Amino acid sequence: MSKRSWPFLLGGLLIALLLAGVVSNYASSHPDGLDSSLLKGCTVNADDEITGGSCPAQQAKDHELADSPLADYGVRGIGNDFLSTGLSGVLGVLLTFALGGGLFWLARRRNPATGGPATGGPATGGPATGGPATGGPASGGPATAGAAGGDSGTTVQPSGTR
């Protein structure tokens, strides 16, 4: 399944890179719905900076990481706006894919066939309890688990010395 998915993943990633790397330069720079709602009561100039009045947006404080090299979707040190925005978008897409994909990969169910402990969720509550019972012998190594019978200690010691 996952083998057949990689062309789709690659295609999707290319589209995301194109959107963030190129199309982002044509995005509107006006305040969004929330920010503009907080500007009610103030007057603003053509650059959407507050010029007078009184409004909730005046309470806004600087971002903790305003000095980040990628702050405000630009790459510090690159003078060309188009390049700066586009490159920050490309880096953001790659970073989000790496972080998100990495975390989801680490958190995924390892063995979809047997279900495992992760499927303890409500939907498969019944079967999941049966899982560990059958899972024990399978993971314990078939030959020794069968031969050991009741006394597991004798099988553990030889394997430890070797």
Place this chain on the structure above:
Amino acid sequence: MHISNGIIDGPVAAIFAAFALAALAFCVLRGRADLDDRLAPMAGLVAAFIFAVQMLNFPIFTAGVSGHLLGGALAALLVGPWVGALCVAVVLVVQALVFGDGGVAMLGLNITNMAILGTAAAYLLIALLLRVLPRTPAGLAVTAFVSALVSVVVASQGFVLQYWLGGTTDLGGNLGGLAGTMAVAHLLIGIGEGLITATTVVTVAKVRPDLVYALRALKKPAVPAPAVPVAGGAR
């Protein structure tokens, strides 16, 4: 719809940080049942795609105001509600910690509105509409459009609730004014969200229907479809 520092006071921001953390932990627990070898990379792609589209602020009909995709409905449709909420949260964390977008102290508030509330509202509607509407591209498009639009308005009212609890400016009892302004602006933004979500999901469903979580998970009550219609058709 990212809240900047200083807009909501510290204690309320901290409460919502704790709430967001608990909600995300719950999403991890529930989402693991969905996360297999195929969904995990798909979820990474969904997060990356949402990051990209969130950069694309589009103008709305109100002069001087823009909006951008939130992505909760899109993520819920493609990778399910639990993993979907986590996708949006990953985007918000990257934006706050790397791009200076949305205060770090406000992260819990922003995750609550966009990742939790937005995705939850979207999936409730998705689950309802996909069962009611015909299983056609049009039915999927309407489901995506409506759930996305409503999810944006719900998320915007999450902010109004937070502002009521801990807004740093006294609105003089005019919270309803803020609620109305937010609702109207986000109804318009929601139209954009709905169009983007519907276009994206219908496209994915056309190329790889097996990769659309909602189409896999929300099958109509099983009908032995092939037997009856084929027999009837043959005669």
